[in-house]
Structure formats: structure tokens, C-alpha cells
Amino acid sequence: MTIGLIREGKIPADNRVALTPTQCKWIKKRHPNVDVVVQHSPDRCFSDAEYKRAGIELVDDISHCDILLGIKEVPLKNLVPNKTYLFFSHTKKKQPHNQKLLQAILEKNITLIDYECLEHEDGQRIIGFGFFAGIVGAHNGMMAYGNRTGAYNLGRVHQHKTFRKLMHTYFGLQIPNVKIAVTGSGRVAQGISEIMNLMQIREVEKEEFLDREFSYPVYVHLKGSDLYCHKDDGSYNRMDFHHNPTTYKSLFPAYTRATDILMNGVYWDKNIPRLFEKEDVHHPDFRIQVIADVTDDTNGSVPINLGDQSIADPVYGVDKQTFEKTAPYVPGSIDVMAVGNLPNELPRDASRYFGEQLLKFVLPAVLRGNDPVIKHATIVKDGELTSEFSYLEDYAKGL
Ligand SMILES: NC(=O)c1ccc[n+]([C@@H]2O[C@H](COP(=O)([O-])OP(=O)(O)OC[C@H]3O[C@@H](n4cnc5c(N)ncnc54)[C@H](O)[C@@H]3O)[C@@H](O)[C@H]2O)c1
Numbered sequence: 001m002t003i004g005l006i007r008e009g010k011i012p013a014d015n016r017v018a019l020t021p022t023q024c025k026w027i028k029k030r031h032p033n034v035d036v037v038v039q040h041s042p043d044r045c046f047s048d049a050e051y052k053r054a055g056i057e058l059v060d061d062i063s064h065c066d067i068l069l070g071i072k073e074v075p076l077k078n079l080v081p082n083k084t085y086l087f088f089s090h091t092k093k094k095q096p097h098n099q100k101l102l103q104a105i106l107e108k109n110i111t112l113i114d115y116e117c118l119e120h121e122d123g124q125r126i127i128g129f130g131f132f133a134g135i136v137g138a139h140n141g142m143m144a145y146g147n148r149t150g151a152y153n154l155g156r157v158h159q160h161k162t163f164r165k166l167m168h169t170y171f172g173l174q175i176p177n178v179k180i181a182v183t184g185s186g187r188v189a190q191g192i193s194e195i196m197n198l199m200q201i202r203e204v205e206k207e208e209f210l211d212r213e214f215s216y217p218v219y220v221h222l223k224g225s226d227l228y229c230h231k232d233d234g235s236y237n238r239m240d241f242h243h244n245p246t247t248y249k250s251l252f253p254a255y256t257r258a259t260d261i262l263m264n265g266v267y268w269d270k271n272i273p274r275l276f277e278k279e280d281v282h283h284p285d286f287r288i289q290v291i292a293d294v295t296d297d298t299n300g301s302v303p304i305n306l307g308d309q310s311i312a313d314p315v316y317g318v319d320k321q322t323f324e325k326t327a328p329y330v331p332g333s334i335d336v337m338a339v340g341n342l343p344n345e346l347p348r349d350a351s352r353y354f355g356e357q358l359l360k361f362v363l364p365a366v367l368r369g370n371d372p373v374i375k376h377a378t379i380v381k382d383g384e385l386t387s388e389f390s391y392l393e394d395y396a397k398g399l
Contacts (some may be wrong), residue, residue: 001367003027004065005038009075013043015347016129016354018069018086021046021054023355028055031367037065045347067366069358073101081108082382086362089114091379094395102380102396109383117377118362125186126373127357129343130265132350133294134191135163136342138182138263141292142175142199144315144337145261148289148329151176157345158311166346170199179209180219181255183227183275184265188294192263193221210258219263220255227251227266228273245272252276257285263292268301278303281320281334292337305338314339 005024008014019027024036037059038051048058062068063080070087079085089112091102105112118126136157143154152174160166180201182192196203201217209220225236228248241248252275264275280286281304293302304318306325317326317333326333343350365371379389385396 001033001067002035002037002065004059004062004068005036006062006068006070006074006078007039007041008043008070008072009078010072013041014072014341015043015045015344016071016351017044017046018071018351018358019355020348020352021051021056023352023359024051024056025054026359027363034367037062045351073098076100076104079104079108079110081110084111084113086113086115088116089379090116091392091395092117092389094392099395099398102392103398105380106383106385106396110380111378111382112380113374113377114379115377117379118373119376120373126361127354128187129350129354130187131191131194131353132163132343132346134188134193134265135195135349136191136345137188137265137292137294137337137339138192138195139166140314140337140339140342141261141263141290142195144292144328144335145178145290147315148335149176160346161348163346163349167198173199175199175201175217177214178217178260179214179258180217180261180263181209181252181259182219182221182263182265183223183252184267184295185223186265186267188265189221189223192265192292192294193219210254222252222255227275245269249273250275253280256280256283257287259288261290261292262288262302263294264302265294266301268295268297270300272301274303275301276303278323281323286320288334290335290337294342296338296340298338302336304334305336307338308340309338311339311341311345 005017005019027034027036037057039062040048040058040060052058068083068085072088073090074087089098091098115127120126139157146152146154157166182189196219201219204218204220206220206226224238227250228241229236229251231247231249250273256276291302293305295301298305298307304323306318309316315328315335315337317328317330317335319326319333328335365373378386385392
């Protein structure tokens, strides 16, 4: 079997990759019947030369490969007929901008396995970039607070080649006595907590966080039952919340009066209550000055997320009275950091982390063949929608 790492074709080109040179080398050594080739790319965070040094063949033509690994949506013209692809297709929610992509995949008799649909038995996602989104998002949130208050100065993540180098810049950092709320229970929240700990910000209990001030910087980590309760009886049941989110309400408004910085990493869709409502901002005790919205849905769990910024310019202000977008760090506004491709600021670490999960959980299942995990994540098999994704039929027909 030959695995091919494709060149990212989406514009602007994504610099991440599914497997690092060392991981490719490891596969070849561990599985002598598997070959790995890499399509030339000028944009990847690991250069062609690094793959070559690891003994990996570089190619332009990938038509001899059995399995093609990418990251983002593959441009229609690049899709090779009759192949098996793994990438993030962003089609499972019938996203309008990717309708033509799914149609082309069907027409070209392709098999599409979507990373986003790879799940453990209990429904938890197997693979994702969330951890490094949390790392970069938390750094940017702390950077924004430093810029707003002038209390300290943090540079940009992408100025450092690796996470290890970034960590060293936190040495001696003097953070004032801020109170930070971290929300979420997945990889993003894990990444945010990592930065909190590296910056030696101390975790405290929620009651304490709500009731008192501290003479050192603190954070509270709020997960499912801390954030939501049933509207009728105040209870929380995870499965019930996932299935009937509209019957729940948010408990976060109390925290808006005790929090200086919100680091948001919750999973959200339009049926899940927002953390707080826009009107809460007008409450005289609303205290939040900076929001790092790593979840990043426009008008989503954070109602004053006014849309995406770029890595180059990650923060904007939101006027507390009019909710208009302003320049960042001006009086009377809240700073919002909202970027949809945060892991691209640390692409080498993010790729390594992604590749490790791929090697641990996905590659063995691919090699075994006929594996339920892969079956469950296969949206299209040989040009036909699988039964699990038959609900996409109308979308695939262009209706
Ligand atoms: N800005 C960025 O660059 C960026 C990058 C990665 C992820 N994200 C976003 O951050 C959010 C969190 O991502 P993550 O990587 O931590 O996810 P994850 O899959 O690691 O964790 C998601 C958590 O949400 C819970 N969950 C799953 N389905 C749910 C449902 N239907 N209702 C309620 N809760 C549910 C799970 O139990 C899990 O604890 C997502 O919205 C994701 O799109 C943003």
C-alpha cells in the first residue's frame, strides 16, 4: 500500500500536514509493506528537504497512491478519480460552500473518509487540532489583556518556530491579579489550561472564584455541569444535554461579574444556549474585558463575536453600548480574539500532534481494513454516499 501526503491546494495555502518526516519514516520502518510518498510543496511547515533527509520520496504525480492524506478541502481540479482520501471536507453539516466538492467526489468515484467523523465508541472525536488552537488562543488572549492594560508585553506566537521556544518566553512574565474563566471540556480547553499552568496562573474552585478576590492571578475551569443546567429542575445529564440542549440554560452569567478574561473552548451549535446574552454586557457589574473565543462561531456561544479575524490581525474591539466593531484596546469596548485557523501559528507542533493521533488510532484501523471506526467516518464509498450519510442526498444532488 502507498500513502501519499498531498500538497494543500486551498487558497490561502494551509501550512499544516498530516504526518511529519519522522512519522513517515516511522511508518515505513514499522510497516515494511507500506510506502509513504510526499507531494512537493513550497508552503508546508516541514520543507521538502526535511522529508528527503528522512528518506521519504518526493513526487509530483500522486496517481499511483492508494490513500491520499490532506488537511483542508481539496480543490475540485486536484481530485484524482477512484482514490481514497482523508481530509476535513466540511460537508457533513451541508455547508453550502462545499456542496460542489461533495458532488465532484461522487462523480469521480472517490472514497472520502472525513477526519471530523472519526469517533471513539462513545462519540468522542479521535483526531483534531484543538489542543494547539487552545495553546495559541490562550496566548493571544493573554497578549490582548497585556496590550489593553499595559501591564506586560507578550509577542506573537508565530514569531517562534516551536511550542518549546514559545514556552521559554514566559519566564519572568509578571501577570497582575486577573481572574480568568476557561470554558469547555475538549482538546481546546486542555490547550488553554496548559498555557494557564505554564504562565503559573493558579486554578481555583468555582465558589471561590465567584466570591472573592486574590492577590495572584487565578483561573477557573468550567465544564458541562458548571456551565449549563436543566431549565426545569436545575439538573445536568451529559447525554440528555447533548440530545436536548434547548431544554438547558447557561449558568455563565454569574461569572461575567467575576471574570476579567474569558477563554472560550466549548463545543457549540445553534441549539445550545449561549454563555451569556448581549444584554448582559450592559449590566453595570459586567466585568469581562478580553475574550479569547477559540470556539469562534460568529454570534455563537459568545454573542459579541462579530466574525473572524486573521492570524496577522487577531483582535478587535466591540463597543459595549452599540456592539459595533472598534479598534482593539480602546476605552468602552471589549477585546475579542477570534481566529478560525489558530493552529497555523504553531504548525509544526500542531502537525506532529495530529500525526501522533493518526498513527495511534487511525492508521492501524485503515491497515486492518473493514474497520467500524473507518466505516463510520466514510461519507462516500467508491462514488456512493454511505448509508450513514444518506441524509446528504439532497445536498449532493444540488437541491
Ligand atoms: N479557532 C480555531 O482555530 C479552532 C480550532 C479547533 C477547534 N475549534 C473549535 O473549538 C471547539 C471545541 O473543539 P475541541 O477540539 O475542544 O473539541 P473536542 O472534540 O476535543 O471536544 C468537544 C467537547 O464537547 C463535547 N461535545 C461533543 N458533542 C457535543 C454536543 N452535541 N453537545 C454538547 N457538547 C458536546 C464533548 O463531550 C467534548 O468534551 C469546537 O467548536 C471547534 O470547532 C476552533
